[in-house]
Amino acid sequence: MSLSSGSIAVIVVLVVAGFLVGNFMAARPNANEVRxxxxxxxxxxxxxxxKLIACPAWLKDRYDALKPAKKDMYARAGNTSLIAQYTVIIEDLRLPMAQYHVMADRWQLITQQFYTPKMLTQVxxxxxxxxxxxxHIKTQVLGLSVKANHISLYWLDDKYQHSHKAYKLDKAKAQADLNDIKTQLTAWAKLIDGDMAS
Structure with a gap:
């Protein structure tokens, strides 16, 4: 079977067009990832x-409760789970290192062995x-940590405003939520530091 040069040209154009359409479809961003x-x-x-970080060991139980592992036959053993860490830096504070779990919508201190009496009082x-x-944020929170001049909230932000109908971020709601997050992180850091302690 012999193909003419015109037939070869049509086949080449169709193959190239197929690759272009395929690449375009694969390059479309996921609406949830964009949000x-x-x-x-x-x-x-x-x-x-x-920032995204590997889920620390002290948060693993809470992570597993909120996001059960999917059975993926192709997943590697020891696959690391990524969570979001939202940090606020407050220059004039000097906080001891501490970590908190969430228990019944309250913070629960994870006690460490190296606390001095003053540090223990603070944390x-x-x-x-x-x-x-x-x-809608509280249900996705995993934990909280403080150290030096920063306080970090660990949560599953990929579930934020998750809906199959909404394609764009509701900016007014997001701004209000971010303002709440920053206000609370700052208040908690100052409480630990002693500025707001009674």
Missing amino acids: VADFRLMARSFGIFP RRLDEQPMHLPD
Whole structure:
């Protein structure tokens, strides 16, 4: 079977067009990923520094409860789970290192062996305090850590404004939520530092 040069040209054009259409379809961003990226970018304008980190061991139980593992026959053993860490830096504070779990919408201190009496007094100020965050954020929170001049909230931000109907970030709601997050993180840091302690 012999093909003419015109037939070969048509076949080549169709193959190239097929590759272009396939690449275009594969390059379309996922609406949920775009929404989360927009939220993280907006967080920076509020002075909140988000980043993805491997889930620390002290948060693993809470992570597994909120996000059960999918059975993927192709997943590697020991696959690391990524969570969001939203950090606020407050220059004039000197906080001891501490980590808190979420238990019944309250912070629960994870006690360490190296606390001095002063440090223990400081970190206990937040122990058993309620989480004053919007419910749709509170349900995704894993934990909290403080150290030196920063406080970090660990949560599943990929579930934020998750809906199959919404394609864009609701900016007014996101701004209000980010303002709540920053206000609460700052208040908790000052409580631990002693500025707001009674």
